[in-house]
Amino acid sequence: MNKAYDYLIVGAGLFGSVFAHEARKAGKRCLVIDKRNHTGGNIYCEQVEGIAVHRYGAHIFHTDNREVWDYATSLVEFNRFTNSPLANFEGRLYNLPFNMNTFYQLWGVRTPAEAQAKIAEQRAKYAHITEPANLEEQALTLCGDDIYRILIKGYTEKQWGRAATELPAFIIRRVPFRFTFDNNYFNDRFQGIPCGGYNALTDALLNGIEVRTGCDYLADRAQLDALADRILFTGCIDAFYDFRHGHLDYRSLRFEHKVMECPDFQGNAVVNYTERSVPYTRVIEHKHFDFGTQPHTVVTYEHPDDFEPGKEPYYPVNDQRNAEVYGRYRDMAAGEQRVLFGGRLAGYTYADMDDTIAAALALARRELHPSDAAK
Numbered sequence: 001m002n003k004a005y006d007y008l009i010v011g012a013g014l015f016g017s018v019f020a021h022e023a024r025k026a027g028k029r030c031l032v033i034d035k036r037n038h039t040g041g042n043i044y045c046e047q048v049e050g051i052a053v054h055r056y057g058a059h060i061f062h063t064d065n066r067e068v069w070d071y072a073t074s075l076v077e078f079n080r081f082t083n084s085p086l087a088n089f090e091g092r093l094y095n096l097p098f099n100m101n102t103f104y105q106l107w108g109v110r111t112p113a114e115a116q117a118k119i120a121e122q123r124a125k126y127a128h129i130t131e132p133a134n135l136e137e138q139a140l141t142l143c144g145d146d147i148y149r150i151l152i153k154g155y156t157e158k159q160w161g162r163a164a165t166e167l168p169a170f171i172i173r174r175v176p177f178r179f180t181f182d183n184n185y186f187n188d189r190f191q192g193i194p195c196g197g198y199n200a201l202t203d204a205l206l207n208g209i210e211v212r213t214g215c216d217y218l219a220d221r222a223q224l225d226a227l228a229d230r231i232l233f234t235g236c237i238d239a240f241y242d243f244r245h246g247h248l249d250y251r252s253l254r255f256e257h258k259v260m261e262c263p264d265f266q267g268n269a270v271v272n273y274t275e276r277s278v279p280y281t282r283v284i285e286h287k288h289f290d291f292g293t294q295p296h297t298v299v300t301y302e303h304p305d306d307f308e309p310g311k312e313p314y315y316p317v318n319d320q321r322n323a324e325v326y327g328r329y330r331d332m333a334a335g336e337q338r339v340l341f342g343g344r345l346a347g348y349t350y351a352d353m354d355d356t357i358a359a360a361l362a363l364a365r366r367e368l369h370p371s372d373a374a375k
Helices: 016-023 065-075 099-105 111-122 135-143 145-160 197-206 221-225 320-334 353-368
Strands: 005-010 030-034 045-048 051-054 061-063 086-089 092-095 190-192 208-212 228-233 248-261 269-271 282-285 298-304 337-343
Touching: 005 016, 016 030, 016 197, 016 353, 051 298, 061 065, 061 269, 061 353, 065 197, 086 145, 092 099, 099 111, 099 145, 111 135, 111 145, 135 145, 135 282, 145 298, 221 228
Parallel strands: 005 030, 005 228, 030 208, 086 269, 228 337
Antiparallel strands: 045 051, 061 190, 086 092, 248 298, 269 282, 282 298
16 A cells, blocks of 8 residues: 655754755655754744844854755855854953964964964973873863863863763863964855855755644654655654663753844854853854844853753763663664664764765665665
């Protein structure tokens, strides 16, 4: 008996939308569902005071992958936004990423040689630590006191909800230093944001495809499964398997959005607050993503939060226990004949948007054009 659809795609975020777009081009009948009341997943933008507000935190598209850039820009027009965040520590501002502007602000040094000498001097105090036991020791051996104390420690402790001495060293594998006066956060060749926000990208991907929002797959799995031959699941993999091997741990976020009765609140899209005593990690001013000139502005205070049922899972906790638990779910998923898995939640990973698109395109090739994918 023929099903109503070739593919049921669970999750209308970026991964599911790209796969659906490719499946439709291949002549497949798709139904995309999402338990939220909108499409786009975490890149969804809400219009407030004529400003595209990134409801789930700042998203800046950047990539070195020419195929992915051409794919995205063939669907929508991108602006020239360049991510150049600032850090606020005790009222003083520092440029990010760590570059010559940062080193001048910290120490007054003016040349790369002076900056390198200062970093080497600060690192030398911790040369005796040959095997860092935690994040704090790792960071101190990489960058010394000032950068760690002012720009890393408090922000990281807020983000993970634990003292740096209780966090594993591998969270900071390296500290990238840039010995030029360049505030562009990313090194990628291509960067920008869809003009007017990310909804235009999602709408283009899902154009002509049936979408049902407010539809909870896990609450009505049997009936929904019966609609399609194949299923792509992009939600939490532990929830798919009814937490058979236990829950996977995440960190969550809480967003406080405010309309400000002024044309410009902070003069920059993103300002990080690196003091431990400040409860939020960053303040986002959305109009700067699209060079807005509106008379009002909208800012978002981003608060790290413990994850629990009912909250959004954002950052996987990559420790040994979670790696082992995820491994068990991954092995179960590999044995599925009818269900495909994709996206950051199904893969228990943090993924940039370009990597998400690339992974969705790769899955689409394997699934929809197996002979081409094998070449």
